[in-house]
Amino acid sequence: MQPPATPYLVIDAAVMDANLRRMQAFVDESGIALRPHAKTHKLVEVARHQLELGARGLTVATIGEAEVFAAAGVRDIFIGNPVVTSTPDRLRALTESVRLTVALDSVEGARRLSGIDGLHALVEIDCGLGRTGVEPAGAASIARAASDCGLLVNGVFTFPGQSYSPGAGPGAAAAEASALAAARGELVAAGFVVEVVSGGSTPSAPWTGSGVTETRPGVYVFNDAQQVALGVAAPNEVALSIRSTVISTPVPGRIVLDAGSKVLAADRPPYVTGHGLLPAHPDAVIDRIWEHHGVVDVSRCTNPPRLGDVLDVWPNHVCTAVNLSDEVYVRQGGELVERWSVAARGRNR
């Protein structure tokens, strides 16, 4: 296949396959179920591969994402965000073909989902991130309200997003296990059968604690500059690059790429260097971006890229980068072999 015009996204099939198998092997050895978050890849081809390798089902962020993967044949989906919707009929329609589970973190949220037969729910616990979710002590009242509204309460979940800081994976996993155990205890004491105790993020997954039955990492499929900076992924475990052309070399020490925030995304946590990495030029720093420009300081490079060169860029955060492109290319043995539609791109609702 001929390479398209830049900038475009390319997946290294062998690296991705190794990433998927490594995580599946880890959870299999640990006796944990894997329910990968599909918001990272948004690709039906990858979802199917994850399920073939042994994933229990998928996690998604929105009803729209659930619809895409349900249409692709996925039969067990968890919407991992509190669902407060003006379109309950879409949930009803999904439950006809899918074992659908939603997140709940309020009594009022439970009431709004009354009357959707066969809808499962997990109560969201805050294990320290301070985003959504309740303290473990608040889990039972939400579970009871949900049950009273006809929802099938299967357990509890949390997102230990504090793992996104250097060295924070083990501590985040410990907080996750502790909060989930407490919430599980509250539900058991209230008479619920707790089948699912779900946690997970890519940086915390390797330290998943005992009592956690399921993990939901997303980024591990591709990894990115952020995971490399965190020490969670090795450079040879990064499976997705943005191919970009040098469009300007206006002064010595500076090159400009055609990849800016509309293809790389603008995520820049404090622990990364620049707006992405150039693996072939480790001394280069993408120090400023605009929508269609990536300005790179190459003053420390012995062999800086030249006008017209096409380079791999690793985005800081692959989830938001994938969400910007309608298609990705797949590289195998150095050749582009397939083009996949990013089927769930932009399905934010």
Place this chain on the structure above:
Amino acid sequence: MQPPATPYLVIDAAVMDANLRRMQAFVDESGIALRPHAKTHKLVEVARHQLELGARGLTVATIGEAEVFAAAGVRDIFIGNPVVTSTPDRLRALTESVRLTVALDSVEGARRLSGIDGLHALVEIDCGLGRTGVEPAGAASIARAASDCGLLVNGVFTFPGQSYSPGAGPGAAAAEASALAAARGELVAAGFVVEVVSGGSTPSAPWTGSGVTETRPGVYVFNDAQQVALGVAAPNEVALSIRSTVISTPVPGRIVLDAGSKVLAADRPPYVTGHGLLPAHPDAVIDRIWEHHGVVDVSRCTNPPRLGDVLDVWPNHVCTAVNLSDEVYVRQGGELVERWSVAARGRNR
């Protein structure tokens, strides 16, 4: 029209129309041509309205954007980024129906566009931003190379992006006028007829200096939280909002919206407060975002939003927000009246 599920983008038609007319009236009074940057709105409906009101043509960022607007009938398009492409045939095809102009900032770039009949070019000048473009003294050699390669050199342009800082509009406009005048002088001295002296950004446009023949603002069509923070736009001049639902109220003083970085975008310049504004709740601060969560500190609000409330959010940077959604809704007299496809969304190449 029934409101769709949130989060979705909505344009206030009356406010947008006033924004478009205000800018057109300003350039008409000033004797400047308007060539708005369509990367902001990516909508053929808005492009047509801009042209009907008197815009000379459009600016776009990529060949792909040019193709979308050419297909919609636009006949004068400037690609305002240096074009270094592996697909010159696409430029050739565009020149058959469009007066197409590209940006150039290198001799090598000019050579790569040899043999495209009827292709116009403007030399890009750096007026202080330090991104693409050359010093005024370098303009003539690029123009000569372009001319030798058969390109039709019409003048010079710059982007005074340093205007994106509080109070920086007038200084940026002065730097723009000065650099463009110097570059124009270089081209005239080298024997070129300089028809186009083009500058512009939304924050600098009101201070456009003499000698500048054309301005290329983009954001003015909608404005955003960034323009309000810069003092460039009044709150009643913000024409695009993201409608978002409160999906969680986990602790007093905190609410969580279903709008995160995948709909608001993650742009956060140092001079704005939070990740967007809630116009109905000026004391609220969107202090943290994830992909599908906007966490809002409402501890200073006397009447904080409640679970299920649907709110307007003004994104920090409307260009990157529009690029995340496949469609926008249009509100007129308080009612949703139309749905437009974001035709140039994701056309990054």
